[in-house]
Amino acid sequence: MNNAVKKVVVLGGGTAGWMAAALLKKVLAGAIDIELVESEDIGTVGVGEATIPPIRLFNNVMGINEAEFLRETKATIKLAIKFDNWRVPGEGYFHTFGAPGKSLAFCHFHHLWLRARQHGDKTDLWQYDLNYLCAMAGKFAPINAKDSILELPYAYHFDAGLYARYLRKLSEQMGVTRHEGKVQQVFQHPNGDIKCLVLEDGRELSGDLFIDCSGFRGLLIQDKLNAGYDDWSHFLPCDRAVAVPSERFEKTLPYTRSIAHSAGWQWRIPLQHRNGNGLVYSSAHYSDQQAADLLLTNLDSKAVADPKFLRFKTGRRRQQWQRNVVAVGLSSGFLEPLESTSIHLIQSAVVRLIQLFPHNGICQSAINEYNKQSQLEFEQIRDFLILHYHVNERSDSQFWRDMQQLAIPDSLRQKMAIFADNGQLFREQNDLFLESSWLQVMLGQGIEPKDYHPIASNFSIEKLREMLANIQAIKQEPLSKLPDHDTYIQTMISRG
Template identity: 65%
Template sequence: MQNTIKKVVVLGGGTAGWLSAALLQKIIGPSISIELVESEDIGIVGVGEATIPPIRHVNQVLGIPEHEFLKQTKATAKLAIRFEGWLREGESYYHTFGAPGKSMAFCHFHHFWQRARSLGHNSDLWSYDLNYLAAEAGKFAPINSKDSIIELPFAYHFDAALYARYLRSISEQLGVTRTEGIVEQVQTHEDGSIQSLQLKDGKVIEGDFFIDCSGFRALLIQQKLGVGYDDWSHLLPCDSAIAVPSERHEKTAPFTRSIARPAGWQWRIPLQHRNGNGHVFCSRYMSEDEATHTLMSNLDTQPIGEPRTVKFTTGRRRKQWHKNVVAVGLSSGFLEPLESTSIHLIQSAITRLAQYFPHDGVKSAAVAEYNQQSETEYLQIRDFLILHYIANERKGMRFWDDIRELQVPSSLTHKMALFEQTGKLDREGNDLFLESSWLQVLLGQGVEPKDYHPIANGMSKEQLIQMLESIQKVKQEPIAKLPTHDDYINGMCAR
């Protein structure tokens, strides 16, 4: 294999393939050519319709205007996820993209809130969170302010199939070549690296570097290179998802709903033209027929398609970069969409590849660093997802009773113990989830701190209450000025 990387081949379309092609072509530029191989005969999973705020950076890099993005993908805004029944039936909490309160010196806002609670001041943490207040009011518009206290971080819900189609048009405008075909054989060099793909029609696609976006099949990274898979189903036992679209709501909420069910959970995602619905469950506790019935009997609106099932094994490839192949998307691993991380993992994989792009040949140090960062990212997200499950009080339900007793990773038990004993949260390295995210889910799942930082004792009770009430007032002020979510979306799409 020649050292200089001039030709990159992307195997597979969908969001993973076309986002990889578009970003890589945009970032690396004319020094490489990119050819994407896909087949219309091979369907895409395409159930991921909710995202997290870094998706906005992708759009900015690709030069996508927001109004155009909203129109092309039938997108809506997302301020948060509302978790319903995860701690106990009938109770709910939000994990928002915002942060409660305001930035404080040397310790987080929640320590002051915790001290006030210990003094008998019973205020809800989320009443200090602008994202929560806007979500509950059904209001949304971007807020441009230099004052972090009134920031309104957001992401999107969108139609994954429309998004992939839109990314294809952008990629082709950037110079990416598309080839239709199904891979019949993969040729390798003497060192085991990939040389070319032979299609069923006999065409041979050669490349210097390959991006495997072939989904769960993992045609290159696993079937050909055999890197192995770390199975995490003993920690996150859900192994199936059933998805079905339904008619849109009269009003589109600016948040995702995640509703606990007897053997898993159900998502509800509002789009401009329909709702996305799905039921993630563990087949050891519920049959596919039962899971389908649970989903179909709990739709808010009439179904407009047939339910379809996706089987999965939670985990990750042991090497996401091996030889001259990088796996992106489902070929690299799978974490259930509880926190809408699927599309983000595509984005982070390809931006990481751009950082370590082997323009002068594959170097072992770059491969090792890429794989280490990928593994850390997956582990951190995995721990965050486990937290939602193990801290539950849904007693008397076999799935939830069993999952409470799981032997969880020491990294998570330490984080939980530190918070319970001291109220302290430390963000590890480049953890995708900030302290405010961990705080909301810990409190929402009933994990309460027994202490707070002594800095919070630096003011009198009266001064503390006055400060908290002042913050609440500041957070409330923008709500009246914001348009409804639907008014904002309709206005942008009319541009």
Template identity: 50%
Template sequence: MSQHTSNSLRPMRFVIAGGGTAGWMMAAALARFAPPGTQITLVESEAIGTVGVGEATIPQIHLFNNALGIDEAEFVRETKASFKLGIEFDGWLREGDAYMHAFGAVGRGVGLLPFQHYWLRARQLGMAKPLMRYSLNELAARTMRMQRGRRTPQAPEMPYAYHFDAGLYAAYLRRRAEANGVVRHEGRIERVEQHPESGAISALALDGERVVEGDFFVDCTGFRALLIGDALDTGYEDWSHWLPCDRAIAVPCSNGGDFTPYTKSIARKAGWQWRIPLQHRIGNGMVYSSAHWSEEEAVETLLANLDGAPQDDPRPLRFTTGKRQAMWHCNCLAVGLAAGFMEPLESTSIHLIQSTISRFLAVLPSDEIDPSMVDWFNAQCDFEWSRIRDFLILHYTANAREGEPFWDELRQVDLPRSLHAKLDQWRATGFIHREHEELFTEVGWFQVLVGQGVEARSYNPIADGLPESDLQMLLDSTEAALVEEVRQMPRHLDFVHQFVNSPSEEVTA
């Protein structure tokens, strides 16, 4: 009997263990894209809380929402979202210095060369202004402005992401998933049943003597990793020697400060503080190293630096930075915190859920699991996670916060070979190469390298072919076009209010 005929007789049964953002993103995606007749079950317990610190996103979230057919204005209303144009890093080089990793283009390239080479040459000549003057997103963010689309053809696109309430997003996706046939079971998982010979997972035994059987299982049980870790004993790669923060404190507060269209990451004595403005509150947290700070010190520093009154008790989290040695093992896929953890320094938490789902759908099993597809999947995950890891390490190790043990030790860390090569190439000639489909672009690396004070000794000599007068004109015309575009934009606060109360097409500018 052919595989196709077999599949038509008995559709696949997918069982998702755990809800939260990861579980309901997976459920909504499977409900939207899996073949007709596929059975999708999700098991979660309301008695078990979710972590939900990842409330800031990157522009790729549009791909996921659009694929599900989500109306943007409805999404912004339902999740109390605001818009995000980038991330400000305050104090990461030294106290008092700040820079932004903004989405979108920085400057304009000429011919074969990207903008960084012309900017490096112009800086040597004393002609270059700070990078923010050539970034539409940063100019808009710094002046608290926002728009969708563009008003003038001379301006580049202004990509954006969101800050949103992760709990509300999960609830929103749950409503959509259940409307599309996903069956939810309330209950705690008490035992993972496995086939005695293969070790593959066969069922989840819940409290109340209930059993949920399936063909394929998705582990969204968070740090507990009940399926991929406890049952299947899939190993874990510990990256804490590069990224030593192992604790976090999260607390929401009332709105009281600026309604910024960007995330703030503020370096502190032994870690960093996040600030994420939503329509109804501000999300705050402190990521820190327990070897350098006590929980009491972290909480005290966090509470002393809020925009408004705390709306809840500070919630502690413990983690080990790293990832599963295999995110797909046997008939189980780990998604979200069950797959691993990298602190939300560059807002990658929700993106890693999204990319895992997208990659899984590309090789969605329909009967027998092909080992070659599993190998491909895990190799792609390994590459993506390791390159994001490198980007985070750069923020920490390229610092000039002398006299603080946490930061002093990080400057001495032995870098991964892949990051070492990237830094050597930049320092030599200002060269930045985006390898394969790594998440962060050349422009992103450019902004962080400059912001963290990593100097390039030279630039591509082709840049010398542009006369100085033309180089000055390139800089001036780029800046002028961006400033004019930003001047016409509405305030971010006004834009959000108009957006949630108007059809999307009425607020494109």
């Protein structure tokens, strides 16, 4: 019997719903019909404004022109995240999208740097990172590098609401049907699959596959299918956020800022028309009013709206694909936006669904593989976030002292141990974060390797210093040719 998926119904709009509808329609084209239901009366969380480089792949697949995208979403360029006060108050470091130096076969660059450090060199690792140099200089333009040493990976800051609106326009042009309304009832087949959604005005939306983008509630995946939830609050105890937009700076920085406070952290995200600001915090340590006051007194520009509060439980939906329902976005789980992974998790969920998309019927083996991959992805990102909190030397608050005593996952403990012993980093299969990301955060949080790879000893100290100086000079060379970040943005958005 042919049970091919011919019609997909997306419950919920926002970034998650429209990314799902747009990419599925773009890739599967005439093979499926897509209908999306959303209500203007139901707000979206809408605080996810910082992204990571894979968003450019999504836009490229969609055929999106970058100049048009920058105009439509009020976007700016993101080269890195700057972490302030995370190891100790008053100190900062960068996690960039680039990689320091240039690695050798079987030996990452940082082993050369570590050996030079042991022989008295005081040069900061980030001085060999082009993303860092451009971020500090406030410069940007894409570099078509023939040599990987001059690669300049980048992502965007953008208005998530405007991005969803832009994707809606593209989706409807491709034939996605949008329904305005609220879901009043959900009917199931005798086997438990979702049969149809019934809107308040009586309209029925039936489908073969449903994508649940209904937010934290999980109207289909949880309320109807009871997929369960893995609560990770014991690893990441922050459970609240407060967000507020403020006036834009005269000069937009090409990086996100993450500023640690006594029981949480604050984000600052520069857009063309405003700044995005928020505070992620633990309700066991701050009241909502304390959090709002702390945020409002630490803005770099005047607030232009009232604070908006968000409650969450860190973790993941135990089965993100169950029966004929796939959870995407907040309905699939939540990891705080410390490393700007929220929008990426939407993207990766949709890509994974496309890779495993049913042909002549939904099969359990595909569901199992989808759930296995999504679990691993969430766990790897979880470990990376825990690293920021756990490895700290702060003694100024109980929150940070508690994080030092955290019982961390074995997977993270092993990664930290081997790096501390000999500087080795191994990327797990499909880990979102490259070795250079783990390197920067581990060093930034204060883990200093005791040793380095023996390949680094193949050079005399004089030769090693000469190599490092040459690499540093090569990394510095493009800076004089790049425009200011704001100049680049203005040039792009003025294009026809």
